[in-house]
Amino acid sequence: MINDKVLAIILGGGQGSRLHPLTEERSKPAVPIAGKYRLVDIPISNCINSNIKRMFVLTQFNSASLNRHIKDTYHFSFFSSAFVDVLAAEQTPENKGWFQGTADAVRQSMHHLLRHEFEYVLILSGDQLYQMDYDLMIKAHIKNKAKISIATIPVNAKDATSFGILKADDKNLVTSFVEKPDTSLLPEWNSDVSNEMKAQGRNYLASMGIYIFNKDLLIDLMSNPDTIDFGKEIIPQSIHEHKTLSYQYEGYWTDIGNIDSFFEANIGLTADIPEFDLYNKSKRIYTRARMLPTTKVSGTTLNKTVIAEGCIISAAKIEQSVIGIRSRIGDESTIINTYMMGSDYYQTLDDVNNSKINIIGIGARCFIKNAILDKNCCIGNDVRINGGNHLEDTETKTYAIKDGIVVIKKGAVIPNGFVL
Template identity: 80%
Template sequence: MFSKKTLGIILGGGQGSRLYPLTQSRSKPAVPIAGKYRLVDIPISNCINSEIKRMYVLTQFNSASLNRHIKNTYHFSFFSQAFVDVLAAEQTPMSDTWFQGTADAVRQSMHHFLRHDFEYALILSGDQLYQMDYNLMIDQHVKDGAKISIATIPVNSKDATSFGILKSDDNNEVTSFIEKPDEKLLPDWTSEVSDEMKSEGRNYLASMGIYIFNRDLLIELMKNPDTNDFGKEIIPQALGEHKIVSYQYEGYWTDIGNIDSFFEANLGLTDDIPAFDLYNKDRRIYTRARMLPTSKISGTTLNRSVIGEGCIVHAAKIDKSVIGIRSRIGSESTVINTYMMGNDSYETLDEINNNKTSILMGIGERCFIKNTIIDKNCRIGDDVRINGGDHLKDEENDLYCIRDGIVVIKKGAIIPKGYVI
């Protein structure tokens, strides 16, 4: 299997400013998703399911919680060569700067990669939601004799202007590439896609930011210190010089680039048949194993909602919401279109008695919460009303920020009783 000859390299991204304030105190790959996972669990799980068990995660911002999560989660046999290691940006005799882009991050970390025996480098993003068998992509890469492979997904004209768009010939070889094309240029950039994709108007091949490089070529390309980004520089410059192949993927995939896409991806998990299938035993998503009790729910009307382990819920109604681990929701409260990340621990009776605030962790009684993301360890007092939506303008204070009508309660915030947003 070629997977045993492949090294996984997961790019943690930059400062994650578009996901702020969720990235205020954590790196983008460490952002909690789906009530119990972290974003980084997605590419790592895809690798494990594809029998790729040697992985590096590259990051440079707020990496402490990411380090802790990976250390507590991914334990392999003592007799195995499998590992998941975090590589934070570091000063070395060769470089004294932070990562300047995706390619620069790989370049500065090459001395770590080259300690291992591998033939193919699989380069992944740490902020995407999808389930892919990388073996299929690697097999095509080898079969086609490619030097570089790019995973692509058909998109419509509206989305095409936000991605790198490429064209390929009948042999899947990439012939041209353009980064975020203007809408006027799109008629010249259509590609051959399946009939199903055509019926949906998805006629453009967008780069997913997932690459396979042959080891020798990656070493050669990384010698040029003036190229900092794969999509903007490495790939366009390699066209015509090396054989680049497109691997077309048509499953569910979304780029968690901003608060809106993050919010929609989480609430999408509440659909009757979610596009992202957490229940597929062959494509399971791994995360930290927590010894939590079952959730306890009393007097609550539940509709299209996902409830994590260890929750204590007395709410009147929860509709189309994701409730994360160890969440507490008081009686007569209503929660609609909300992602509540949950808590890192339970409060003991002694802690409750010694608290400087009378507001317990979680959501209090008689609250109304809608179109909201509640970050971890928040305290929302009784009779609080948060009604997110397009009627709200973007703003920010110490307790919350509003982005595109979505109210984001900051990590550890204390919302006073009777507060209204």
């Protein structure tokens, strides 16, 4: 099989400062999404669904929870060659420092990769939300005898200035590339896209940060220590020297780069027909199998709400919100446009009845709107959090505000009667 010749590398990203404070205690790929998954589950699931079963996840910041999640989740047959391994930045005689960029991360990990037999390397990002059949991209790469393939997606003029934009000829071979072009340059970067994309004004081909490299070329490119990033250096320098294919993708794709995009991606799951389809059997998203009880809801009006397993809910109303695993919401509370990540564990009844112990979850008579509640938050009774553009960006010990979104930090205790 072709995909037996493929190794996948999932880049965990840097410090994740744009997703702070969600990355205060965890790496970007370990950030919980959709109430029960982690971001890293997306590229790993796409690989499994594409019959690619050998994966490395490269990370260097706060990798403990990511290690634990992968160890507890991805178990393959003893008789299979399949694996998902985490490679954290490590000092060796050749490399004394941290990963300096995406290409440097791969370069420093090459000695691990070369212990395996492969012909192609699939390089993926660990902070994107999409469902893609990599098998089709690999077949296109081989059919066109490309040395490099870049997954591209049509974007509009507004978004084009935030991405690497490329142009391709009538054979989908890349002819030119520019990183985050100025608006004044865009008329020169129109590409041939489908009629559906044209109708949406999506006339520019943006790099998705998904690449295929032939093994021999990757080894050669990695021999130059001065190139540290794929998007900024390797790709622009290679397109004129090596046959590079643009593989155009027109499905749902979003880059989880900051709090705003992360929030929108999660709340988007509450739509009647969400663009990211968690219910497609052939595009299943895998995660840790938890033996949790069913969710219990008492006297709550629910509208456009996604609720994970093991929750105990007595709220008055929950609207356009994602409620994560083991969440507890008290009587008469109202939750609107909020992502509640849930809890890592249940408290005992003795703890819940002990007035000296903070109860994990949302208390009674609370109003929460336009917020992200990280894991294990303790929100007291009569708390009012009303996020929106009227709030200025700020950060405290227990919460941060970014673009009007209130982020309650992991394990934070919000006292009774708190108002924001």
